Amino acid sequence: MISYKELGLVNTRELFKKAMEGKYAIPAYNFNNMEQLQAIIQACVETRSPVILQVSKGAREYANPTLLRHMARGAVEYARELGYEIPIVLHLDHGDSYELCKSCVDMGFSSVMIDGSHLPYEENVELTRKVVEYAHKYDVTVEGELGVLAGIEEHVSSEKTIYTDPNQVEDFVKRTGVDSLAIAIGTSHGAVKFKPEQCTRLPDGRLVPPPLRFDILEEIERRLPGFPIVLHGSSSVPPQYVEMINKYGGKLKDAVGIPEDQLRKAARSAVCKINIDSDGRLAMTAMIRKVLHEQPEVFDPRKYLGPARAELKELYKHKIINVLGSEGKA
Numbered sequence: 001m002i003s004y005k006e007l008g009l010v011n012t013r014e015l016f017k018k019a020m021e022g023k024y025a026i027p028a029y030n031f032n033n034m035e036q037l038q039a040i041i042q043a044c045v046e047t048r049s050p051v052i053l054q055v056s057k058g059a060r061e062y063a064n065p066t067l068l069r070h071m072a073r074g075a076v077e078y079a080r081e082l083g084y085e086i087p088i089v090l091h092l093d094h095g096d097s098y099e100l101c102k103s104c105v106d107m108g109f110s111s112v113m114i115d116g117s118h119l120p121y122e123e124n125v126e127l128t129r130k131v132v133e134y135a136h137k138y139d140v141t142v143e144g145e146l147g148v149l150a151g152i153e154e155h156v157s158s159e160k161t162i163y164t165d166p167n168q169v170e171d172f173v174k175r176t177g178v179d180s181l182a183i184a185i186g187t188s189h190g191a192v193k194f195k196p197e198q199c200t201r202l203p204d205g206r207l208v209p210p211p212l213r214f215d216i217l218e219e220i221e222r223r224l225p226g227f228p229i230v231l232h233g234s235s236s237v238p239p240q241y242v243e244m245i246n247k248y249g250g251k252l253k254d255a256v257g258i259p260e261d262q263l264r265k266a267a268r269s270a271v272c273k274i275n276i277d278s279d280g281r282l283a284m285t286a287m288i289r290k291v292l293h294e295q296p297e298v299f300d301p302r303k304y305l306g307p308a309r310a311e312l313k314e315l316y317k318h319k320i321i322n323v324l325g326s327e328g329k330a
């Protein structure tokens with residue numbers, strides 16, 4: 001058993017309290033490798049922002065759980081070396097079983113998500129409650145979920161958004177004891193969040209997706225005053241990266257994300273955590289493709305991963321400064 005406190009990490013409780021009061025959101029950025037982790041920490045130290053480092057089940061399979069844990073510990077020291085101590089949360093993204101959540105708590109995670117949103121309501125309550133019971137013994141915070149995002153979520157795919165039912169939220173939070181709640185109000189995972197026919201096409205060809213259901217969010221806020229809400233699937237899919245990828249040999253069709261003004265509005269509400277992964281994937285891929293195209297003689301990975309990491313850092317800083325509002329909140 002390794003406590004996250006020994007690793008210098010923090011749970012989400014204090015961070016969400018401040019984010020709620022200050023009307024901003026904490027960035028939740030996924031990482032799978034060293035360059036992504038460096039970009040996240042550099043961006044957050046430079047902007048003095050707290051951060052939630054997210055590890056998915058897939059990331060654990062890709063990178064190895066032990067290595068990831070040591071990387072997160074390294075991140076705390078790395079931030080300090082860069083000159084500023086920022087609060088860092090190590091969070092399991094989309095935990096799909098009690099066993100996985102328990103193993104993350106035991107390995108030093110400071111926060112876990114148990115995603116029972118695809119289960120029948122009572123089963124979701126029971127699974128989430130069980131995870132909370134274990135995690136809270138070690139002061140690890142837990143994120144639950146109600147409602148299902150459209151698209152693919154950890155092998156579960158849904159054609160359409162199953163919007164969170166505000167009638168369920170009070171009962172769910174009361175019976176499970178969760179510390180935060182992920183909701184479905186029209187965001188979606190991945191780089192192709194909407195079908196073109198769901199969008200409006202602007203004269204320049206750009207697709208504008210349907211607006212998020214702020215009416216549902218407001219009703220949830222009314223039912224759960226002051227309770228931290230989480231938005232998954234919140235990448236904006238910047239057109240410049242899609243264009244760069246396609247210009248240098250990629251094939252991304254109909255990629256469309258959540259407009260930043262919608263996320264800015266969400267960050268000022270009870271939404272305290274905004275999950276962004278796909279935008280980082282796009283930024284890295286765009287830069288790697290560009291470098292390899294322009295410098296075909298390059299074969300040292302540092303020569304293309306370095307510029308990709310620099311691009312990623314700028315993207316993460318942009319989100320913090322211009323979208324989430326967490327700059328200077330560390």
Ligand SMILES: O=C(CO)COP(=O)(O)O
Pocket residue numbers: 030093094188189190191231232233234235236275276277278279
């Ligand atoms: O929700 C996410 C991670 O849990 C990431 O969402 P995106 O695919 O929109 O980046």
Ligand SMILES: O=C[C@H](O)COP(=O)(O)O
Pocket residue numbers: 030056057058059093094154189277278
């Ligand atoms: O929501 C999922 C995250 O973007 C992580 O994705 P992954 O399962 O491909 O690691």
Ligand SMILES: [Zn+2]
Pocket residue numbers: 115116117118145147148149153
């Ligand atoms: Zn889910």
Ligand SMILES: [Zn+2]
Pocket residue numbers: 094189232233275
């Ligand atoms: Zn997610």
